[in-house]
Amino acid sequence: MKSQTLYQFFLYLIAKDKWKDVLKITLAFLLIGIVFSRTNIQNIIAVWDIISWPWLLVSVAVFFAMTVVKAVQYWALFDSRVPYLQVLRVATFQNALTNLVSNAAGIASYLTMFRVEQNVKLKHSGAIFIITKAGDLFSMAFFLLLSAWLVWARTNILHQLVLLVLGVVFLALLVFWTAVFFRQKFILQLHRITHWMRLDRASIIERGLNMLQSVAEQEQRTVVRMFLLGLTLSMSYMTLTMAYSYSRIQTFHIPLDLWAIVFVASLMQFVSIIPIQILGGLGINEVTLLYLYGLFGITQVDLPAILVGLRVLFYLFNLALLLYMPIDTFVSRVKSAGKNKKDRLNEG
Helix, strand or coil: CHHHHHHHHHHHHHHCCHHHHHHHHHHHHHHHHHHHHCCCHHHHHHHCCCCCHHHHHHHHHHHHHHHHHHHHHHHHHCCCCCCHHHHHHHHHHHHHHHHHCCHHHHHHHHHHHHHHHHCCCHHHHHHHHHHHHHHHHHHHHHHHHHHHHHCHHHCHHHHHHHHHHHHHHHHHHHHHHHHHHHHHHHHHHHHHHHHHCCHHHCHHHHHHHHHHHHHHCCCHHHHHHHHHHHHHHHHHHHHHHHHHHHHHHHHCCCCCCHHHHHHHHHHHHHHCCCCCCCCCCCCHHHHHHHHHHHHCCCCCCCHHHHHHHHHHHHHHHHHHHHCHHHHHHHHHHHHHHHHHHHHHHHHC
């Protein structure tokens, strides 16, 4: 019954807002086409000969560790009331959908799976999601600020952009804490402002306001405790994200130093939030990385070919991540069958 409900939900995701998805996919393929135009199939094939297999294995291990830590974060914020393996199942599906389809699909899968499989109210799971993302935003801003400070002299053209991003993060966190302390009065004002500006017609704005309202309904002490716990785990998760980015760079021998890698990876975390992305940021990520790597003078390697290789590995990693779903289902069935057999023997 649950699997059928999830299947219907997945079909709903595909059918919803088709015209927007068509535009996003068109943009994605146009941009990735630009990347392809700067290299050729021979160079792309040749890229696989330069792969560092030890670093590739490290990147695989760190990639799966990121999902494990994200699941720990959700599990801890749910006060361990939901079994960890079930939370890991949700986090796995959410990450895979986010990376293979879109951010909206990942968020919707998170909310739906907790409601369908664990009977968790949407308000509760929504509140935890917002608290988690507040911690993630702080962690992303921390790594961007630290790395930008260390590579500041080499990124003159991006100074204003970095300051703008950090300013937006500050405002977002200010809105979060204002909602926590001023609660429903502030949420009501936000609803009025968004309605006046006609922003409430956007589903992402409406969904965000509903989640923020669910946070405002929580006790202040509870939110503060959950935020501090979530922030600690967010910093761990973001540290792994930086390690993952570093290992990917080393896999293809791109000559870039540590803090430049962290700076680019931090900026890419914010690029991933852009709602026009689809298929894991296809095209947008590659064009952005071409520009950012160019700022650091990376000309010794065929970057377009390497970025295509990184894109292929990205999809392979996420498809491998999805293997957890049937494995988890199989293990659960085996355990259930064993338990039923044991119960029958006890009854006999």
